[in-house]
Amino acid sequence: MEVKINTQDSVTTAQLIGRLDTPASQEISGDFDNLTQFAAGTVILDCTQLQYISSSGLRLFLSLRKAAASKGGKVIVKAINNEIRSVFMMTGFLNLFEIQD
Amino acid sequence: MSKTRHLDAHCQAILDEYQNNLPRFREVEQDTKEKLKKTLADAGLLVAAIESRVKAYDSLAGKLELKGHKYNSLSDITDILGLRVITFYLDDVDKVASAVERLFTIDWENSVDKRKIHEIDSFGYLSLHYICSVPGFPYRFEIQMRTLLQHAWANMDHDTGYKSGVEIPKRYMRNMSRLAGMLELVDDEFSKIRIELTDYRRRVQALVRSGNLDEVPIDGDTFRSYLELEPFNQLNKRIAAMNQAEIQEVPLMPYLPVFKSMGLKSLGDIASVIKKYSDGAYQLACYQIGLTDLDIISSSIGPQDLCIAYILKNGGGKAGIKHMFDTLNGESDSNEMMAEMLMEQAKDLPFMNTDN
Numbered sequence: 001m002e003v004k005i006n007t008q009d010s011v012t013t014a015q016l017i018g019r020l021d022t023p024a025s026q027e028i029s030g031d032f033d034n035l036t037q038f039a040a041g042t043v044i045l046d047c048t049q050l051q052y053i054s055s056s057g058l059r060l061f062l063s064l065r066k067a068a069a070s071k072g073g074k075v076i077v078k079a080i081n082n083e084i085r086s087v088f089m090m091t092g093f094l095n096l097f098e099i100q101d
Numbered sequence: 102m103s104k105t106r107h108l109d110a111h112c113q114a115i116l117d118e119y120q121n122n123l124p125r126f127r128e129v130e131q132d133t134k135e136k137l138k139k140t141l142a143d144a145g146l147l148v149a150a151i152e153s154r155v156k157a158y159d160s161l162a163g164k165l166e167l168k169g170h171k172y173n174s175l176s177d178i179t180d181i182l183g184l185r186v187i188t189f190y191l192d193d194v195d196k197v198a199s200a201v202e203r204l205f206t207i208d209w210e211n212s213v214d215k216r217k218i219h220e221i222d223s224f225g226y227l228s229l230h231y232i233c234s235v236p237g238f239p240y241r242f243e244i245q246m247r248t249l250l251q252h253a254w255a256n257m258d259h260d261t262g263y264k265s266g267v268e269i270p271k272r273y274m275r276n277m278s279r280l281a282g283m284l285e286l287v288d289d290e291f292s293k294i295r296i297e298l299t300d301y302r303r304r305v306q307a308l309v310r311s312g313n314l315d316e317v318p319i320d321g322d323t324f325r326s327y328l329e330l331e332p333f334n335q336l337n338k339r340i341a342a343m344n345q346a347e348i349q350e351v352p353l354m355p356y357l358p359v360f361k362s363m364g365l366k367s368l369g370d371i372a373s374v375i376k377k378y379s380d381g382a383y384q385l386a387c388y389q390i391g392l393t394d395l396d397i398i399s400s401s402i403g404p405q406d407l408c409i410a411y412i413l414k415n416g417g418g419k420a421g422i423k424h425m426f427d428t429l430n431g432e433s434d435s436n437e438m439m440a441e442m443l444m445e446q447a448k449d450l451p452f453m454n455t456d457n
Contacts, residue, residue, distance in 0.1 A: 055396045082438060091398045092398050092403075094426075099430065
């Protein structure tokens, strides 16, 4: 699992590459801690190359969203595949995030 | 740019005293404004603005040039420091006044309730002015309290009235008075509406608490009160228990337009949907997450799956489900994909194949 973070002005984009299962979530939790520093602006989680998300991955997304909400920023989840979209829907988190195709 | 003023020694002495004390005036300005802000915020009183200013040198010089003989010293001039609280509602002016009375010492002899001194056949500048003082500061200051509409009128009147330098013909004065009267009526009506709304909310909350949900129409206020009863909790817990999942609380107000678009009219209708479709919603959730290791769900899973069960069972089909997702998440082609998937998943579930 790989995370590539790029910040331009007040928009930070994190490319998530691979499968976000439980071990991978632990592996990249430091990257998400870094992302909370930018949570006052817009954080885009680019999921174009994300193949899978587990509960631990959802928790990372949620804690980032919580940080953004408290700082007045926002998190955009971009280009999730159908499988991940179903996970968001089945767990009831779909309308919590701004999801871009 | 400063104008050349013709001031005698007496007036110049007052101006000098003003300049020497200017930093103190600014300190008191900040202190009093902060105190006012905090007291109003603590009382939960939302106001449109709290403004303050210390009179500018030129403005005071102009005043002294015109009527300097009226004042023995700087302490006779009560508007060097002025604060203004602008409220949204007429009845809030009195609430602000009582806060001011608690915070500062009021010089009642010189304070004016301009709301009361009008002749019965005239309208105009309505505002409450208190002349105040605080311990340790020898100068008095003025606090004006008025509504937004009184403020609007006062500013327009100020602009078209005595500062324009031209005497206003009577017919224009009459038009201004008519406007002032109209604004006074509007202020009254706003206050009445607020009182009626507060009363309505109280009655609705009482109905919700007493369980008379059939009598309560669905709107933003009533739905919010209903959510305080946590009507979807039981279903959410039942779904969570499947995977020993934790439930993340999320806002459920976005479901208000969904319930409305399902044709539900009263909170009683929502309660009926919960009663009738909870099993269907649970079956759907079982199918979707029962065989996964997902152990986190949001509190919107209950209402979401209830709405899906209701729509499918009542013939809303793919279009109905897509409309629900469009309402919740914004329109998107992927909503159609999810609707299709749900149709496929639900078709073999027990609730879709029984009469009830």
